Amino acid sequence: MFMTDDRSEHGGAQTLPGAPDPSGVAAALLIEAGAVLATSLDPATTMRQVAELTVPEIADLCVIDLCDEDGEIREVAVACGDEQVARDLEHMRQRHPIANDGPHPVAEAIRTGRPQLIGELSEEGLRSYASAQAHADFMIDSRYRSAIVAPLAARDRTLGALSVLRLGDGDPYTQAEADLVAELARRAALAIDNARLYSDLRGLEQRLEAILVGLAEAVTVIDREGRTVFANRAAVELLGVESMQELTQAKPGEIMGRFLVLSEDGEELSLEDMPARRLMRGEQPQPLLVRNIVKATGRERWLIARASPILDPDTGLPLYSVNVFEDITDVKRTQIAENFLAEASRVFASSLDHAQTLEQIARLAVPQLGDWCSVSLTDEHGAIQRVATHHRDPRKLELVIELERLYPHDRDDERGGVARVLSSGRALHVEVRPETLAQYARDVEHHELLQQLQLGSVIIVPMSAGGRVLGTITLASDASGRQLTEADLPLVEELGRRAGNAVENARLYTERSRIASALQQALLPEDLPQIPGASLEALYAAAGELNEVGGDFYDVFEHRDGRWVLAIGDVCGKGPRAAAVTALARHTLRAAAMSGQAPTVMVSSVHQALLGQPPGLDMCTLGLILVKLLSRPRGAHLTIALGGHPQPLLIDGEGNAKPIGRPGTLLGVLDPVHLDQTEVHMNPGDTLVMYTDGVIEAGAPSRPLGEEGLLELCTDAPKLTPAALVRRIEAAAVAHAGGSVRDDIALLVFRLHDVGTDAAVEVEARRHMGDSALR
Amino acid sequence: MPTDERLGIEISRDGGMVVITLQGELDLASAEVFSAQLDGASSGDASAIVVDLSELEFMDSTGLRTILAAQQRCGEHGRRFAVVPGSRQVARLLEVARVEDHLHLISSPNEL
Numbered sequence A: 001m002f003m004t005d006d007r008s009e010h011g012g013a014q015t016l017p018g019a020p021d022p023s024g025v026a027a028a029l030l031i032e033a034g035a036v037l038a039t040s041l042d043p044a045t046t047m048r049q050v051a052e053l054t055v056p057e058i059a060d061l062c063v064i065d066l067c068d069e070d071g072e073i074r075e076v077a078v079a080c081g082d083e084q085v086a087r088d089l090e091h092m093r094q095r096h097p098i099a100n101d102g103p104h105p106v107a108e109a110i111r112t113g114r115p116q117l118i119g120e121l122s123e124e125g126l127r128s129y130a131s132a133q134a135h136a137d138f139m140i141d142s143r144y145r146s147a148i149v150a151p152l153a154a155r156d157r158t159l160g161a162l163s164v165l166r167l168g169d170g171d172p173y174t175q176a177e178a179d180l181v182a183e184l185a186r187r188a189a190l191a192i193d194n195a196r197l198y199s200d201l202r203g204l205e206q207r208l209e210a211i212l213v214g215l216a217e218a219v220t221v222i223d224r225e226g227r228t229v230f231a232n233r234a235a236v237e238l239l240g241v242e243s244m245q246e247l248t249q250a251k252p253g254e255i256m257g258r259f260l261v262l263s264e265d266g267e268e269l270s271l272e273d274m275p276a277r278r279l280m281r282g283e284q285p286q287p288l289l290v291r292n293i294v295k296a297t298g299r300e301r302w303l304i305a306r307a308s309p310i311l312d313p314d315t316g317l318p319l320y321s322v323n324v325f326e327d328i329t330d331v332k333r334t335q336i337a338e339n340f341l342a343e344a345s346r347v348f349a350s351s352l353d354h355a356q357t358l359e360q361i362a363r364l365a366v367p368q369l370g371d372w373c374s375v376s377l378t379d380e381h382g383a384i385q386r387v388a389t390h391h392r393d394p395r396k397l398e399l400v401i402e403l404e405r406l407y408p409h410d411r412d413d414e415r416g417g418v419a420r421v422l423s424s425g426r427a428l429h430v431e432v433r434p435e436t437l438a439q440y441a442r443d444v445e446h447h448e449l450l451q452q453l454q455l456g457s458v459i460i461v462p463m464s465a466g467g468r469v470l471g472t473i474t475l476a477s478d479a480s481g482r483q484l485t486e487a488d489l490p491l492v493e494e495l496g497r498r499a500g501n502a503v504e505n506a507r508l509y510t511e512r513s514r515i516a517s518a519l520q521q522a523l524l525p526e527d528l529p530q531i532p533g534a535s536l537e538a539l540y541a542a543a544g545e546l547n548e549v550g551g552d553f554y555d556v557f558e559h560r561d562g563r564w565v566l567a568i569g570d571v572c573g574k575g576p577r578a579a580a581v582t583a584l585a586r587h588t589l590r591a592a593a594m595s596g597q598a599p600t601v602m603v604s605s606v607h608q609a610l611l612g613q614p615p616g617l618d619m620c621t622l623g624l625i626l627v628k629l630l631s632r633p634r635g636a637h638l639t640i641a642l643g644g645h646p647q648p649l650l651i652d653g654e655g656n657a658k659p660i661g662r663p664g665t666l667l668g669v670l671d672p673v674h675l676d677q678t679e680v681h682m683n684p685g686d687t688l689v690m691y692t693d694g695v696i697e698a699g700a701p702s703r704p705l706g707e708e709g710l711l712e713l714c715t716d717a718p719k720l721t722p723a724a725l726v727r728r729i730e731a732a733a734v735a736h737a738g739g740s741v742r743d744d745i746a747l748l749v750f751r752l753h754d755v756g757t758d759a760a761v762e763v764e765a766r767r768h769m770g771d772s773a774l775r
Numbered sequence B: 001m002p003t004d005e006r007l008g009i010e011i012s013r014d015g016g017m018v019v020i021t022l023q024g025e026l027d028l029a030s031a032e033v034f035s036a037q038l039d040g041a042s043s044g045d046a047s048a049i050v051v052d053l054s055e056l057e058f059m060d061s062t063g064l065r066t067i068l069a070a071q072q073r074c075g076e077h078g079r080r081f082a083v084v085p086g087s088r089q090v091a092r093l094l095e096v097a098r099v100e101d102h103l104h105l106i107s108s109p110n111e112l
Helices: A004-010 A022-037 A043-054 A083-095 A105-112 A123-129 A133-141 A175-214 A233-238 A244-249 A275-280 A329-350 A354-368 A394-406 A417-424 A434-440 A444-453 A486-523 A576-594 A599-611 A706-714 A722-736 A758-774 B031-041 B061-076 B088-096
Strands: A061-067 A073-080 A116-118 A144-154 A157-167 A218-223 A228-231 A259-262 A288-294 A300-311 A318-327 A372-378 A384-391 A428-431 A455-465 A468-478 A534-541 A552-558 A563-571 A620-631 A634-643 A649-651 A657-659 A677-682 A687-691 A745-752 B007-014 B017-026 B048-052 B056-059 B080-084
Touching: A022 A043, A022 A175, A043 A061, A043 A073, A043 A175, A061 A083, A061 A105, A061 A175, A073 A083, A073 A105, A083 A133, A105 A116, A105 A144, A105 A157, A123 A133, A144 A175, A157 A175, A218 A233, A218 A275, A228 A244, A233 A244, A233 A318, A275 A300, A275 A318, A300 A329, A329 A354, A329 A486, A354 A372, A354 A384, A354 A468, A354 A486, A372 A394, A384 A394, A384 A417, A394 A444, A417 A428, A417 A455, A417 A468, A428 A486, A434 A444, A455 A486, A468 A486, A486 A576, A534 A552, A534 A722, A552 A576, A552 A745, A563 A576, A563 A687, A563 A745, A576 A599, A576 A620, A599 A620, A599 A634, A620 A687, A634 A745, A649 A706, A657 A706, A687 A706, A687 A722, A706 A722, A722 A745, B007 B031, B017 B031, B031 B048, B031 B061, B048 B061, B056 B088, B061 B080, B061 B088
Parallel strands: B017 B048, B017 B056, B048 B080
Antiparallel strands: A061 A073, A061 A157, A116 A144, A144 A157, A218 A228, A218 A318, A259 A288, A288 A300, A300 A318, A372 A384, A372 A468, A428 A455, A455 A468, A534 A745, A552 A563, A563 A620, A620 A634, A634 A677, A649 A657, A649 A687, A687 A745, B007 B017
16 A cells, blocks of 8 residues: 555655656556545545545646536645645635636646646746646746646546646656556546445435435335335334334334234235235335224324335336325324214114114224224113113124123112213223223122123213213223224214214104104094994094194084084194194084084084184184984985085995085184085995095195095095095005105095995994004 | 295385295295295385285195285285285185185286
């Protein structure tokens, strides 16, 4: 090595002692250059090493000038036996830089790309090269003697120039030496260029790494063998390891083994499903949404995993997979919560049968929210009743049911979480640990069962409505899976509130339906009377839900002297008010009948009764027929009075139907009312059909049954029993209404028996009368 | 101005006369909407109200009750009240209820 150390031996400015064996020196120099230039990848070091290589072997002073991208001569490295000269020259270059378009040989070499050999440097020549007087003085004072300036050219680009100089009395340079320097410059240029490129790359790499390390997204780089070669800070944290080293030292797949990785649908994913692996198999994987659960802690995260390749420039195959994991847990949780609650609300709205809806809720919650869901309600005595239980694992579901059967919740046992939530009305979150399980157990066997469930965490929330706690929802997770945390509480509490309201509504509804049904029954005759020689059938069908008392009614009762009253009516509106008006109408009619009044008077009395009510809009229609049975000739005499009610139909034995009676003013609103009394004869075998407007309006306005439709149906009346006719009309009305009628329907069918068929019809009639009483 | 899924209500004014044109169905479900609209339209300096049922497809007894109630309120405020009958179903309902003697029926709003 003849580098810095050797040089000090020679000391001061020295000349090469002639060139007796230039080829030997040249070879040694080039070999040395090869060794030196391979050692460093730092541009400044490389330049210095190149400069020092020539001194003192072939130069007293060596200067390397480098240009920047714009061609400006900027950087400089100087080597000289006399360090003062070296420092002065560096200083000179800074103060008086060489103009790149000037006459200086360095500028010339860079411009032309040709080596410059100036065997004899004259004072005059030096002055012509100088950038300033001081520069000229420096060169003259330093006794510049001879110079070779070779361009530093690499990869079709001139980086600068390498200058070697002899000072004082040394020999002028020869062409052979110029060739040597030119060769040295070529090698040096390559080394400097490599060092520069490396430095640029390194800088870029450092900047990239700084970016990667600081990224919020977790980034890992995995090689073909599946080893992690890089992981940023976020990745280290996400993967729950101590350091990047732990990751890079882990065997492929080892880290993944620490997680339960699930797809959005809850399917477990393997390493081979991950984008990085698929990329290595030559696929072009789409970003993958995964639910990542740390097995050790049960901590859950939602991640979007993306992989992009670093390709081998030669083969085009992926060398590395760069994996980015975006944590969207918060977004996903919110989305899941919103979806879940929307779904739960749909379930609650779908039915008023709370046992059924709570069962559906339990199924909805598993496995979306937890592994096990139980719902309990308190009954009227305050006892806790389990109403729904679901578990992801059928075996454990059996276990849970067994547990709840053997150890039913006890309100007074404060060890039970359900009892505690019921009494406090506050939600409970418990992380279950094997050592604390005993405090919830009532005995050894209970403890055993609880252990078998392998509980991880439990949330119990109250189901409340209007400040009352109606029951609880218990949600639990297995120890092995995702754990329920405090963060899950708001969602489950909201579910509890909605469930509480749904249960309360269902209870109120059931209660109301029960009352409505009882009231409706009270408003209709319990049983239709038996009229000799005739049969009767009646129907009342409420529209829509059963929880409102409807406004249609009918009644059949004895008038006087073997005469009968058939009445049908429609009170406008629904609910308690309609019920009261219905009761008033029926009782007024009965009272009027007892005093033997004529049909129009009876109808009018109902009108008067309604007017006598507190101001309101109680409106009612009434169709009334007084039937006087005749024995010789057999038949009946009908007297009809209508108050705003559709005309009844009289159908003869041939099926000819005709409306009877004359329209009269509806009752209770307009005064006075105009009522007409009409009289019609009814023959044996004839059928009388009285109906409310709900029948003909069924299906209106698009496809109403209408009066025409009803008349059409009635043409078959002679072939049907009254009960069959009623069923047929009802079925037609429901069909026209597309399954659900818009208004209540009431029907009253009266058939005068034909001679000889009486007995048979009578039996049939009785059977159906029994039916109607149950409606 | 559509005010209910199945009931359309249009209100136009000509001086003191307010014409309320109904379209679709006037029944238990839409009666309250109509009642409220009618009260709103017939306040202030309205001197005559015409309810035009010529474009109404269907009316039930609750709808009829609402119209009768409106007539009653107009009477109390000294406003004239008239009805333009509509479809066959509506006309039949008015006939069955025998309200022709009590309602001022006209064939078009211009008649008033």
